[in-house]
Amino acid sequence: MNFRQISAAERTATMFPLQAYAFMSSPWPAGEEESYRRRMRFFETAVSLVAEEDGRALAGVAALRMRQNVRGLVHDMAGVASVSSHPSARRRGLVRELLQRLLRQMKDEGAAVSALYPFRASFYARFGYVGIPRQRTATFAPEGLRELVRAELPGEVELLPMSEGFRAYDDLTRELVGQVHGFAVFDEVRTAEFRDDKLWVAVARAEGRVVGAVRYRVDSYGGDLVASDLLHSGPLGRALLLQFFARHVDQVARVVVRLGPDEVPDLWATDFAVVTEGRVEYPRQGGPMVRVLDMEALTGSRAGPGAVTIEIADDDLIGGIWHLESDGSDGRSCTLAVTKGTNPAATLSAAGFSALLYGVLDPIEVVTRGLGQVSPAAIPALTSMFPRQMPYLFADF
Template sequence: MKIRRLANEERPTTSWRLQSYAFEPSPTQPDEVARFHDFLPYLADSITLVVQDGDETLAAVSAIPMRQNVRGVVHPMAGISGVASHPLARRQGHVRTLLTQLLGELRDEGYAVSSLYPFRPSFYARFGYAALPQPRTVSFSPADLGEWLRADLPGELRLQRIRDGYDTYRGFTERLVASRHGFCVLPDSRAVHLRDDDKRWLVSASHEGEVIGAVTYRIDDHGGTLRADDLLTVGPLGRALLLQFFARHVDQVARISAIVAADETPELWAADLATHTESTVAFPGAVAPMARLLTLDGLHGLPTGPGRVRVEIVDDPLLAGSYLLDGTDGQLTVSRADAPALPAATLTAAGISALVYGVADPDDLPLRGFGTVPPSAATQLRSLFPRTTPHLSTTF
């Protein structure tokens, strides 16, 4: 058996056969094969490892080179995808071997963090991934937005096919990745599929020449539902303008649905707005995202609260070791120097990742089996990494 990295043109006869069996209706039909060949240019920057026994591909794992904001700093991020194995080669350790090697290679190539949507969270927790909040879907009647329809709002709305408005949308997401914790963007080579596929409308909201909100959407039928993707805004005015746009569909659709961040509160958007907001997690089809650090040294300069603590990272080939984390100047410095007089904590990779992404309090970690955190160390870690809510866009 051998492990190797694929060239893009090799995918149709190697990794894609496994991935299509795992994630697509099967047996694969001829039109699906043609569709995948057409999709190859969008995979040009993806990294795929396979394990093969002779000419037979037994398992594959892929990474999409992305960028993600972690507490205000944009890092190279590896979006893990396409993890699949041959049905007769499952539970033989092939995926574990491939994923371990891929994560190590990605770290060595400069990727600081990694995110994914798991088929089973407990499997990826063993690889150091921590669970992140699931974005929520809110649905409501456009008739309940009457107050926004009557509002005299500053700003402008623009409606375009996504192929025509793609540059506007891409530019807006680039602004968001620079400012919003957890937000991530695809590489240009992959992102343009949204434009080329051209199956969405784009409405953008602007004020004084600056885009302040945007959402892509489709309408499934007259009297049906306007299905919006991520509702992206940089403030209340952007959201208000987009809600006003939705209100104008009162005589066209019965419902509006939109994807919002986990900390959004749609029930406060309007006085008489009756909403149904849900966050569904089910296996294997509706799972919450996960993320992990691939390096601690790469987090130098991360904005932090004041704190100084020593952490010992255990049971992880990428992060294992003793680190001094110092945020006394408002920016994180990471060193390997021992500091026995400081408060100390023992953490797993999932434990430190949960703290950095802001989804856990230090007191949570021992309860989850993510480490040992004495009270003195918990105080320092809580100051360094206050709780915050990351939002991964669903374009990932």
């Protein structure tokens, strides 16, 4: 078996057949391979690995170079994607070996964290990943926001095709990655593909500054307006975009829009009827998963006050004994310092520590989920240092 890294140009001959069989209708339609080949210019910076036997690719994995905010610190992130294998090669450990090689390489190249969307969460849990919230959707009739139509808001919304609104939309996402816990963006090479999306983008501005944006399509007259993430930098941006949706009252029956974990759509208006749904099912709609790749790179993250020493067991990437300390005595908000330590008060798996850092589990839940053992003395410090904070993983990949 030969394991090697391939170029973007090689992906069509090696990874495309595996991905097409795994994720598309099969046999795949004519023209799909050529469409895939044309897209490969947007994958020039991706790290793609394959396992080959007798010159034939049997499995492949890739990491997209991304940036992610984790507790106020923006890190290089490995967005794992394109994980697929030939049916005859499954259950042979090829994907496991490729993933181990990929994560090690991405850490060596500076990635501190990683995220993915799993076909089955239990498979990736073996690699130290832990689940975080899936994006939800809100579905509502636009007339439910009629009170917003009459509101005089200090701003305006511009309707543009994505090709013209791309720069404003992309600039907003790169602003939000510095502000929103869990938010992630692709590098400029991968992001450039979205400029060609056949979608509208509504761009909300106030005092000349972009404060909100949403991509969408209208599937039919009297049908649905289907939107991607409702992105905004605050309440005004949200209100301007919702007002824009409300003005489609005589055109569409429903608006369907994706939301971050902090949105509460039932409070958007009075007498507002809305269905908010977050669906997780396998293999097509797995909730996202994350993990830490580099402990020392976490120094500088926002954290509550406290100090504790932990051991991360049985992990080739972040295993060892680590002293974690945060101190706000200088009058500023606390920041985390990570150094080598001794005499741990807690033993965590990589997934258990990642759950604490990302804010999806507290120390008691880490124990009850079987992700570690925490002494009673360590619980207050870990609870204080890593308060619950739901991450918003904006990027789909």
